[in-house]
Amino acid sequence: MSTEQLTPNFLRDWPLPEPGAGKYGRGEVLxxxxxxxxxxxxxxxxxxxxxxxxxxxxxxxAESVATEVAVAVPESGVAPLAEDExxxxxxxxxxxxxxxxxxxxxxxIGPGLDEPDGTRALVAGIADVVGDETLVVLDAFALGVAAxxxxxxxxxxxxxxxxxxxxxxxxxxxxxxxxxxxxDALAIAQRFGAVVALSDVIAAPDGRTWLKGTGAGGLGxxxxxxxxxxxxxxxxxxxAEPAQAAAWASSVHAxxxxxxxxxxxxxxxLANELLAEIPKVLVELGR
Numbered sequence: 001m002s003t004e005q006l007t008p009n010f011l012r013d014w015p016l017p018e019p020g021a022g023k024y025g026r027g028e029v030l031x032x033x034x035x036x037x038x039x040x041x042x043x044x045x046x047x048x049x050x051x052x053x054x055x056x057x058x059x060x061x062a063e064s065v066a067t068e069v070a071v072a073v074p075e076s077g078v079a080p081l082a083e084d085e086x087x088x089x090x091x092x093x094x095x096x097x098x099x100x101x102x103x104x105x106x107x108x109i110g111p112g113l114d115e116p117d118g119t120r121a122l123v124a125g126i127a128d129v130v131g132d133e134t135l136v137v138l139d140a141f142a143l144g145v146a147a148x149x150x151x152x153x154x155x156x157x158x159x160x161x162x163x164x165x166x167x168x169x170x171x172x173x174x175x176x177x178x179x180x181x182x183x184d185a186l187a188i189a190q191r192f193g194a195v196v197a198l199s200d201v202i203a204a205p206d207g208r209t210w211l212k213g214t215g216a217g218g219l220g221x222x223x224x225x226x227x228x229x230x231x232x233x234x235x236x237x238x239x240a241e242p243a244q245a246a247a248w249a250s251s252v253h254a255x256x257x258x259x260x261x262x263x264x265x266x267x268x269x270l271a272n273e274l275l276a277e278i279p280k281v282l283v284e285l286g287r
Contacts, residue, residue, distance in 0.1 A: 017238060027239065029105070038112035038114055051230075052235050061112070081096055094126070101131075106135045108139060123152070124152040138160070138161070160192060161245065165198075197250050200250075212251050251285070252285070
């Protein structure tokens with residue numbers, strides 16, 4: 001199959017679902033991440049989900065920082081996760097989010113997680129606690145352990161999105177990446193039954209691929225990927241299907257970077273500055 005270019009006109013011909021009238025109609029999001037040393041990553045993802053129009057938000061973060069996160073993100077409910085003595089999310093923490101995950105339209109796992117055992121347990125157990133139609137996004141540290149729990153992720157085939165960087169892609173592939181990002185993204189997509197956003201490419205398990213044509217180098221900064229995964233999960237909660245959410249999110253994220261490259265400079269803008277640009281970009285793209 002040929003690769004489609006994600007131009008503004010292409011996206012306008014693939015419009016996002018109309019948002020619901022109230023917060024429950026616009027979808028419920030659960031973001032799971034935020035170890036004690038890195039709660040900001042989960043907060044960036046969560047705020048990005050709200051910026052694309054998700055209606056209700058819950059943040060699950062390490063219990064030692066849960067109160068501070070609740071104050072910093074007053075728009076969100078907060079679920080404290082068990083942690084070990086070093087502040088890493090502990091094995092067994094998934095018990096605290098079972099109810100929230102079961103009621104969520106879309107769940108994101110990964111931003112701000114920083115230890116393999118606790119993260120592996122979260123990823124391995126998520127299919128057992130989400131609803132039958134809940135969509136799941138894996139990002140950051142969750143992608144580093146996903147290949148270890150491939151069997152446990154099988155129930156999520158067709159409703160899973162992955163947003164790896166090149167290092168995470170190699171873990172998912174079990175080999176080094178080649179020179180063809182589309183081929184690598186497609187290989188991951190078919191292995192996991194997931195839509196995959198890798199570099200400038202989005203790939204679906206059925207063989208469809210898309211290429212974004214925008215995005216400044218300044219996006220390669222701390223927290224930028226957390227914003228991207230938050231946009232994905234927010235669009236999923238609003239009702240977008242996985243390929244559409246990944247394609248729109250990649251384009252919105254990149255275009256927000258382009259706007260900041262003009263306003264601030266090609267390098268040096270911050271990931272949190274992307275958040276305010278997201279609603280404006282959505283308006284420009286027709287939604």
